[in-house]
Amino acid sequence: xxxxxxxxxxxxxxxxxxxxxxxxxxxxxxxxxxxxxxxxxxxxxxxxxxxxxxxxxxxxxxxxxxxxxxxxxxxxxxxxxxxxxxxxxxxxxxxxxxxxxxxxxxxxxxxxxxxxxxxxxxxxxxxxxxxxxxxxxxxxxxxxxxxxxxxxxxxxxxxxxxxxxxxxxxxxxxxxxxxxxxxxxxxxxxxxxxxxxxxxxxxxxxxxxxxxxxxxxxxxxxxxxxxxxxxxxxxxxxxxxxxxxxxxxxxxxxxxxxxxxxxxxx
Numbered sequence: 461x462x463x464x465x466x467x468x469x470x471x472x473x474x475x476x477x478x479x480x481x482x483x484x485x486x487x488x489x490x491x492x493x494x495x496x497x498x499x500x501x502x503x504x505x506x507x508x509x510x511x512x513x514x515x516x517x518x519x520x521x522x523x524x525x526x527x528x529x530x531x532x533x534x535x536x537x538x539x540x541x542x543x544x545x546x547x548x549x550x551x552x553x554x555x556x557x558x559x560x561x562x563x564x565x566x567x568x569x570x571x572x573x574x575x576x577x578x579x580x581x582x583x584x585x586x587x588x589x590x591x592x593x594x595x596x597x598x599x600x601x602x603x604x605x606x607x608x609x610x611x612x613x614x615x616x617x618x619x620x621x622x623x624x625x626x627x628x629x630x631x632x633x634x635x636x637x638x639x640x641x642x643x644x645x646x647x648x649x650x651x652x653x654x655x656x657x658x659x660x661x662x663x664x665x666x667x668x669x670x671x672x673x674x675x676x677x678x679x680x681x682x683x684x685x686x687x688x689x690x691x692x693x694x695x696x697x698x699x700x701x702x703x704x705x706x707x708x709x710x711x712x713x714x715x716x717x718x719x720x721x722x723x724x725x726x
Contacts, residue, residue, distance in 0.1 A: 465494035465495060465560060466493045469499075471498075471500050472500060473500050473502075475510070484515075488515050488516065494541050495537045495538075496515055497534070498533070498534040499571040500526075500571055501532035502530070504525050521535060521536040521537075524569075531571050543559045545559065551581075553569060553571075553585065600613065603639055613640055615630055615643055627647070628646065629645075630645050631643070
């Protein structure tokens, strides 16, 4: 049976009072989430009795203790549906690996600092968590205070080999034992890609092209930033039938256009 896990994420602004725990319990009972991430719990300790008052007795949990009356993160889940493991604690975040019949993924609960002076260290913490869970962008560092970062390590494969393995995925893994990052080559990774709009360079040379693009562009809301404008509303279509191609509806595209994609068109 295919299961569609639901995640409830909520800044509860404290779970110290029974009234607040009861209010959270009522929401959880109605929504019936598979995973719950509560921020700013303001709890220095958390036990099974607290979880029973907030979530229900059938939830397992990890928690990041608050610093005095500030912060605190709680991750709870229904073990009959999913499992959370490989927990990782940082000053302002709590991460865990989520496993279910649909596959594995990482979840990070974050509650950032309020003081401006603490934000640079907080952003660096998030970068380190990203590198730990997803893998670093670079494979070598000289490990100085202002490091030099390079992509020195590679995996080479033939076109025939890659074509026969469409789900292959290469990533770098964080490590503290070497200045080079290990490379992990997965031969059957479960990766989902969104549909991409394919733009033909020769279209811009066709008579009437600029008029078609102009009409579609002017139909959008007036937003000065062209990159944001191209991403906000895709409910228009480019009628390129005069080029001998089908009408292209852009409303179903996933994600935002990159600046490079926009500049290639304008």
